[in-house]
Amino acid sequence: GDSVTQMEGPVTLSEEAFLTINCTYTATGYPSLFWYVQYPGEGLQLLLKATKADDKGSNKGFEATYRKETTSFHLEKGSVQVSDSAVYFCALRGNQAGTALIFGKGTTLSVSS
């Protein structure tokens, strides 16, 4: 079945450092890909998405490009802030109607000043 694999954390960075969180997927067909963020004590929020190959999703300085050839959707940010500390989930959704999101295990990011 479909699955998502993302790098294990925690990832610990200093403020203004470059961030990469790797995500690869296995799926049949052409899924949509997502990054969700969960801040401490809160629910999940959609960070960005891409629905087809070579699409780039971006939001709040974060970017991820849908790479079909490498089945990847790595999350990047050029300069992280303390407020970016959270758990980041990579997810995919198949293109059949009513399909649920399938999540990776999540990567905890901790940014210090």
Added chain:
Amino acid sequence: GAVVSQHPSRVICKSGTSVKIECRSLDFQATTMFWYRQFPKQSLMLMATSNEGSKATYEQGVEKDKFLINHASLTLSTLTVTSAHPEDSSFYICSASTDSNQPQHFGDGTRLSIL
């Protein structure tokens, strides 16, 4: 933006109690709602998918008699954990979507603790 309200946010109860969790879409009609369970430091595991007016589709390994799901309207789905035991303690999260081409919007989750 689309808002999903989940209630209660936290429940602590004795073993053997049945607990109902509500998930409401406040400003849109959710044809499909999803229920997830999240163990500490782990990912969200899909429990079931519910479509308004029809029976929920449960994932393999999820006991349908244990986790009763009702999706009676386009804005409300409920998850009832029947005769809860300590091993049912977890973080339960719902999400709602208007259709497969739209993002899922998540509730803030319910932390269930069974003593």
